[in-house]
Structures are given as structure tokens and as C-alpha cells.
Amino acid sequence: MSAGNPMNEDDKMLAAEYVAGLLSVADRAAFERRLGVEQALREEVKFWDEQMLPMTDEIAPVVAPARVYAGIESRLFQGQGKTSNLLESLMFWRSLSFASLAALAVAGILYVQSPQIGTSPTQNYVAELSGPQDQVKLAVLYDGAKGEIKFNRVTGTPVSGRDFELWIILGKNAPISLGVLPKQTSGVIKVSDVLKAQLSGAVLAISDEPAGGSPTGKATGPVLAIGTMNVI
Amino acid sequence: MTTNEISELIGRVSLGDRQAFRLLYDRTNAKLFGVCLRILRDRAAAEDCLQDVFVKIWQNSSKYTISGYSPITWLAAIARNDAIDRIRARKPQAADLDEALDIASDTPDPESAEVSRSEMGRIETCLSKLGDKQAEAVRGAYLDGYSYQDLATRYKMPLNTVRTWLRRSLISLRECLQQ
Numbered sequence: 001m002s003a004g005n006p007m008n009e010d011d012k013m014l015a016a017e018y019v020a021g022l023l024s025v026a027d028r029a030a031f032e033r034r035l036g037v038e039q040a041l042r043e044e045v046k047f048w049d050e051q052m053l054p055m056t057d058e059i060a061p062v063v064a065p066a067r068v069y070a071g072i073e074s075r076l077f078q079g080q081g082k083t084s085n086l087l088e089s090l091m092f093w094r095s096l097s098f099a100s101l102a103a104l105a106v107a108g109i110l111y112v113q114s115p116q117i118g119t120s121p122t123q124n125y126v127a128e129l130s131g132p133q134d135q136v137k138l139a140v141l142y143d144g145a146k147g148e149i150k151f152n153r154v155t156g157t158p159v160s161g162r163d164f165e166l167w168i169i170l171g172k173n174a175p176i177s178l179g180v181l182p183k184q185t186s187g188v189i190k191v192s193d194v195l196k197a198q199l200s201g202a203v204l205a206i207s208d209e210p211a212g213g214s215p216t217g218k219a220t221g222p223v224l225a226i227g228t229m230n231v232i
Numbered sequence: 233m234t235t236n237e238i239s240e241l242i243g244r245v246s247l248g249d250r251q252a253f254r255l256l257y258d259r260t261n262a263k264l265f266g267v268c269l270r271i272l273r274d275r276a277a278a279e280d281c282l283q284d285v286f287v288k289i290w291q292n293s294s295k296y297t298i299s300g301y302s303p304i305t306w307l308a309a310i311a312r313n314d315a316i317d318r319i320r321a322r323k324p325q326a327a328d329l330d331e332a333l334d335i336a337s338d339t340p341d342p343e344s345a346e347v348s349r350s351e352m353g354r355i356e357t358c359l360s361k362l363g364d365k366q367a368e369a370v371r372g373a374y375l376d377g378y379s380y381q382d383l384a385t386r387y388k389m390p391l392n393t394v395r396t397w398l399r400r401s402l403i404s405l406r407e408c409l410q411q
Contacts, residue, residue, distance in 0.1 A: 072287060
């Protein structure tokens with residue numbers, strides 16, 4: 001069925017009954033299978049969902065006990081540790097310059113998740129890089145099939161005569177430059193074969209550098225945004 | 233917590249941001265837990281439901297943006313669907329339908345209370361145009377998860393009569409909501 005066809009009355013009724021919660025287990029499951037492939041049906045369900053929502057205002061909110069979140073975390077992030085939370089904590093690294101962050105990493109104080117052995121080189125990753133007050137923010141996607149990082153700059157541009165440089169931090173090693181970020185709001189950066197297999201849990205960071213990138217091969221300016229690569 | 237902030241948090245969650253996920257949970261768990269509790273009428277089941285809901289939110293967050301849903305509706309729909317699936321999978325429990333629901337008594341924190349209030353829609357106006365009994369039945373289905381059978385028992389009416397009667401109400405509602 002194409003999305004352009006007017007919906008028949010039976011389907012309209014099914015959508016209403018689905019959202020109202022009136023269908024049986026089997027009918028719900030069958031309807032949900034159709035929802036996956038029929039855009040018009042999804043639109044009809046959305047209509048009802050949006051229209052019915054205000055009814056839930058009469059339900060008193062109840063704060064769930066802490067064990068619920070603990071259960072969610074163990075289901076989603078078991079074995080991943082708390083490292084990324086520490087790194088993502090703006091309070092923690094807000095005052096750190098890139099140099100001191102790198103020094104911490106070298107000293108082993110800042111534990112960064114080790115690359116997982118056996119990670120597929122074609123695995124895809126995402127990261128969100130953000131910094132203090134969200135002045136610089138990037139969404140990053142690593143396309144395992146192509147071996148390249150796609151970035152989308154959400155906020156922040158370098159000031160005149162400066163460039164943003166992208167770095168990768170693997171484990172306790174010093175940051176490795178992935179190159180100067182193109183000026184466009186979105187673009188692609190190639191990743192070398194050596195790095196490809198080590199991206200799981202890797203940390204990406206953006207620093208402010210002189211035009212053309214750091215002259216020394218090491219980050220010289222402040223870290224503007226940072227984030228961890230997560231498997232998708 | 234505005235709608236925009238919640239929308240942005242879901243966007244960050246779709247990029248694998250665990251800190252944003254925690255924030256989203258803090259801001260919205262009370263609203264969604266209330267929804268699960270209301271339908272399931274059982275704390276342990278509602279806690280399991282809420283766990284499922286946030287696991288689904290994490291896993292499906294990338295679908296949110298293209299869905300075109302407003303953020304609270306998207307979250308609430310996940311919670312309602314999970315709770316309804318659970319209650320439909322249970323054996324019929326017609327006897328406890330009239331029990332008073334006194335479980336939702338905890339005091340919510342101010343932020344979550346804010347999230348629980350959405351814009352007053354047309355739905356109240358349109359429900360008021362139905363008969364009292366019809367409006368109550370629609371609310372019972374949507375908010376309490378009553379099935380046709382539950383409603384037939386509740387109103388002491390034959391199942392097919394209730395079905396016809398409620399479908400007519402939904403058609404009237406649809407017409408009114410579209411205006």
C-alpha cells in the first residue's frame with residue numbers, strides 16, 4: 001500500500017483502537033508489524049498519540065525508586081564501566097587545558113577504556129563532542145565500511161586565523177592528530193588503518209590551534225569539545 | 233524543563249551520550265512511571281515496565297527525530313505501549329477493576345511535575361461532547377488499559393455492544409479532533 005492512498009475506515013479504526021489500547025495481544029503485534037512498513041498508518045497513530053496525550057496530565061507523576069535506573073544501566077552498559085561519565089563530566093575537565101589532560105592520561109590518572117580486542121574494523125561508532133557552555137559541539141559518526149569519520153558541527157566556529165583540530169586519544173597514549181577540521185559545518189575525515197581497529201572507547205577531542213593546525217604535532221590550544229566513541 | 237530541552241536530550245542520547253540519558257531519565261521518569269503504574273496497578277510490574285521503557289528509549293532514540301513526534305508524546309507512547317503489552321499478556325483480572333488506585337501517592341519533584349503537564353489539547357473538549365459514560369470508557373481504555381472485555385464487565389454490557397458503542401465514540405472523537 002502506498003502512503004498516498006486514502007486510508008480506509010477499517011484501518012483508521014484499527015489505529016484508534018491501537019492507541020486507545022483496546023486491541024488484543026495478537027492484534028497489537030499484527031498491527032505493529034504493519035506500522036513498520038506503512039507510513040500512512042504511522043501518521044494515523046501519531047495523530048491519535050498526539051491528540052490523546054493531554055489525558056495523561058491527570059496521572060500523578062511518581063518518582064521511580066533508584067533501583068530502576070541501576071537496572072537500566074546494568075542492562076545497557078554492563079561491563080562498560082563509568083569511564084565515559086567521568087570524561088563527559090564538564091565539571092571535571094572544564095578547567096583542564098589539553099596539555100594537562102594529556103599529562104593526566106599519560107600518568108594513568110585518567111583511565112580511558114582500553115580498545116577491545118577483536119573489535120571489527122567495519123564497526124560503526126558515534127560520538128558527541130561537547131564543551132563548556134556548549135560553545136563547540138559536534139556530532140561524529142565513524143563509518144566502518146568506508147573507514148572515515150563524518151562530522152557535523154552543531155555549534156562553534158574557529159575565530160579568524162585559527163583552526164579546529166581533531167584528536168584521538170587511545171587508552172593512556174598521547175593524543176594523535178586526525179587533522180584540521182574542514183571549515184564547512186559538515187565533512188569527512190579519513191582514518192588510518194592502524195587506528196581503525198582501535199576506535200572502541202576511544203576519546204575524540206577538538207582543540208583550538210593556529211591556522212593549518214598545531215605546528216608541533218601536539219595540541220597547543222585549549223580543548224573545546226570532547227567525547228567518547230560508542231558502538232552503534 | 234521545556235519540550236525543546238527534552239528533544240535535545242533525546243538527540244544527544246541518539247549519539248550515545250550517557251550523561252544526556254541520565255538527565256533525560258531524571259527529568260521524565262516520574263511522568264512515565266506514573267503512566268506505567270496507572271495501567272499496571274502494581275509497583276513491581278511498573279518498575280519492570282519503566283526499565284524496558286528506558287532501554288527502548290536508548291535503543292530507538294535515533295528514530296525519534298524522523299518520527300515527527302513531540303518529545304513527551306514519543307516518550308509517553310513508548311511507556312503506554314509497554315504497559316499495555318504487559319497488561320494484555322496477563323490473564324483477565326476483571327475483579328480488581330473497581331479497586332481504588334492509591335499507589336500514586338509519592339510527591340513528585342517540581343521538575344518532573346512540570347514535565348507531566350502538557351499543553352491542554354482539544355481532547356478534553358471533544359470528550360465532553362461524548363456522553364459521560366462514553367467519555368469515561370475512552371479514558372478507561374487509554375489511561376487504565378481496559379480492554380473491551382474489561383469494559384463489558386464493568387458496564388455489565390455484552391462484549392459486542394461495548395465494541396460497537398466504543399468504536400462509534402472513537403469515530404465521533406476523530407471527527408471532533410480534526411476540526
